[in-house]
Amino acid sequence: MKQPNRAIQFKSSNEVELLEKDYQEPNMDVAQLAHVEIFSPKPEESVDFFRRILGMDVVHQEGQSVYMRAYEDTYHNTLKITESFEAGLGHAAWRARSPHALLRRVEALEKTGLGLGWIEGDIGHGAAYQFQTPDGHKMEILWDVDYYMPPEEQHTVLLNRAQKRPDRGVPVRRLDHINLMNSDTKKNTDFLMDALGMRLTEKIVTDEGDVLGTWLSVSNIVHELAFMNDPSNAKGRLHHVCYWYGIPQNLFDVADLCKENNIHVELGPRKHSISQAFCLYVYEPGGNRIELFGDAGYLIFDPSWNPVIWSDLQTVSDRGVGAGFTESYWNYGTPDVKARVHMD
Numbered sequence: 521m522k523q524p525n526r527a528i529q530f531k532s533s534n535e536v537e538l539l540e541k542d543y544q545e546p547n548m549d550v551a552q553l554a555h556v557e558i559f560s561p562k563p564e565e566s567v568d569f570f571r572r573i574l575g576m577d578v579v580h581q582e583g584q585s586v587y588m589r590a591y592e593d594t595y596h597n598t599l600k601i602t603e604s605f606e607a608g609l610g611h612a613a614w615r616a617r618s619p620h621a622l623l624r625r626v627e628a629l630e631k632t633g634l635g636l637g638w639i640e641g642d643i644g645h646g647a648a649y650q651f652q653t654p655d656g657h658k659m660e661i662l663w664d665v666d667y668y669m670p671p672e673e674q675h676t677v678l679l680n681r682a683q684k685r686p687d688r689g690v691p692v693r694r695l696d697h698i699n700l701m702n703s704d705t706k707k708n709t710d711f712l713m714d715a716l717g718m719r720l721t722e723k724i725v726t727d728e729g730d731v732l733g734t735w736l737s738v739s740n741i742v743h744e745l746a747f748m749n750d751p752s753n754a755k756g757r758l759h760h761v762c763y764w765y766g767i768p769q770n771l772f773d774v775a776d777l778c779k780e781n782n783i784h785v786e787l788g789p790r791k792h793s794i795s796q797a798f799c800l801y802v803y804e805p806g807g808n809r810i811e812l813f814g815d816a817g818y819l820i821f822d823p824s825w826n827p828v829i830w831s832d833l834q835t836v837s838d839r840g841v842g843a844g845f846t847e848s849y850w851n852y853g854t855p856d857v858k859a860r861v862h863m864d
Contacts, residue, residue, distance in 0.1 A: 547717025549621035557610030560806030575691025596644035607807035607854035656756035692763035699759035701750035757853035768814035790842025
């Protein structure tokens with residue numbers, strides 16, 4: 521029987537020896553995905569979708585932007601919708617684990633040459649350091665946040681919940697993850713693993729060695745961020761933003777509500793192979809794809825987790841439960857490159 525690789529050699533009751541001298545201590549400086557900004561050419565309709573269908577609350581409006589939150593988000597806001605001539609990602613924000621962790625990550629980001637510099641803050645958070653991925657997706661990392669202080673009518677009897685559950689639509693509970701399309705999945709993945717310490721949990725790699733998709737995590741969930749290969753070879757596009765329910769039945773309820781309100785349902789409800797989570801994909805009125813999770817899928821507690829490797833897109837699709845992925849799932853992202861061609 522093959523012996524397992526050992527990192528520690530027992531020598532005596534009070535002495536052991538570390539055998540793997542090159543063992544790299546995991547970087548835990550990033551704690552979570554804090555908020556996401558999306559662009560919408562139909563901001564009023566987009567806000568109405570998130571408020572009326574997904575039960576989210578508007579907590580602030582300023583200029584061309586509206587700030588929203590789900591009822592179990594603890595921070596002031598997790599979604600910023602900004603008016604723009606086309607849909608897409610504005611930015612994604614990560615919260616560091618401490619002020620010192622923030623400064624360590626800023627130092628690492630500055631060395632990559634992809635740092636954009638500090639901003640004083642925005643509604644709901646303090647100073648943040650902005651940067652971009654090799655493909656141009658704008659991001660920021662921060663520490664100081666404002667916690668949501670509900671008005672009296674939103675006070676809940678559940679002391680471990682930020683506010684009362686809304687009584688409209690099928691209310692989502694919290695922000696879960698983002699999925700970004702890109703022209704070089706390996707390059708963008710390596711960047712976030714090196715600069716932010718993200719952990720690779722699953723990936724799709726062809727027999728020829730082409731990386732088609734990666735799933736990255738900074739916590740026990742399978743991913744807070746995924747990268748998918750963009751067949752158009754465009755850069756910086758958004759595949760989807762995901763909010764979490766925690767109960768699969770909610771996906772059927774909200775799918776029914778979307779159908780009744782002319783919201784395009786692209787796929788699902790179904791169960792993913794990657795992550796094993798129950799999911800639903802819809803397009804909000806501004807054109808951005810929104811995923812809804814019916815549960816957490818599987819959780820990772822193993823500190824030495826080895827990434828799961830899939831070999832092709834068809835297997836990923838077939839080994840889920842329910843209808844397979846559509847052509848639009850692999851190809852559509854925002855901004856819509858086909859719409860750009862028509863506009864030109």
